[in-house]
Amino acid sequence: MQHHLTTERLVLNSVTPADAGFVLELVNTPGWLKFIGDRQVHDLAAAEAYAQKMSNTENANSWVVRLRDGKTPIGVVSFLQRDYLEYRDIGFAFLPGYGKQGYAFEAASAVLNSLMEEGSYPCIYATTLPGNVNSIQLLEKLGLHYERMIRVGEEDLRLYAIKK
Incomplete structure (x- = not known):
C-alpha cells in the first residue's frame, strides 16, 4: 500500500501525530460532526492520539x-477494516x-486506483448515512455501486461496493 500519492493538484501522505492540529480542526467541522460523529477530540492531545x-x-x-x-491540508482519505464489514472501507472528509x-474525487480516485492496481483487495466497501447526499454522489462518481442498507448500532447506513 502506497503511503505517498500525488495527483495533478494534490499530495497525499500518511497521517501522523504531527498532523494533530489539522485533525483537531477537521473532526470538529459541522460536516464531520453531522455525518461521521463526535469522536471526543477537543484538544491537541486528543487529536494526537486520534x-x-x-x-x-x-x-x-x-x-x-x-x-x-x-503545506495546506484540506482533507483525509481513509481505508479501514471495520469489524462489521467483510471488506475494507474507504472514506473521506x-x-x-x-x-x-x-x-475529494481526485484524492479518493488516487487511493482507489492505487488499491485496485495493487490487487490485494477484490472488493472495497464504503458506507454513508442515507442523508449524506454529497457522499452518495461522490461514491457513485467513483464507481461504487449501492449494495444494501446495513444496521450498525443505532444507525442505518447505505453500503456501497466496488469490485475488481
Whole structure:
C-alpha cells in the first residue's frame, strides 16, 4: 500500500501525530460532526492520539490530503477494516472551504486506483448515512455501486461496493 500519492493538484501522505492540529480542526467541522460523529477530540492531545489511531496500521490507513504546495491540508482519505464489514472501507472528509471543487474525487480516485492496481483487495466497501447526499454522489462518481442498507448500532447506513 502506497503511503505517498500525488495527483495533478494534490499530495497525499500518511497521517501522523504531527498532523494533530489539522485533525483537531477537521473532526470538529459541522460536516464531520453531522455525518461521521463526535469522536471526543477537543484538544491537541486528543487529536494526537486520534491521528496515531488513524496512522498506518495493519487494519487502518489514512492519508492527509494537501494542496500541491504540500503545506495546506484540506482533507483525509481513509481505508479501514471495520469489524462489521467483510471488506475494507474507504472514506473521506474535507474541510468545508474545499468542497465542490473536485478535490475529494481526485484524492479518493488516487487511493482507489492505487488499491485496485495493487490487487490485494477484490472488493472495497464504503458506507454513508442515507442523508449524506454529497457522499452518495461522490461514491457513485467513483464507481461504487449501492449494495444494501446495513444496521450498525443505532444507525442505518447505505453500503456501497466496488469490485475488481
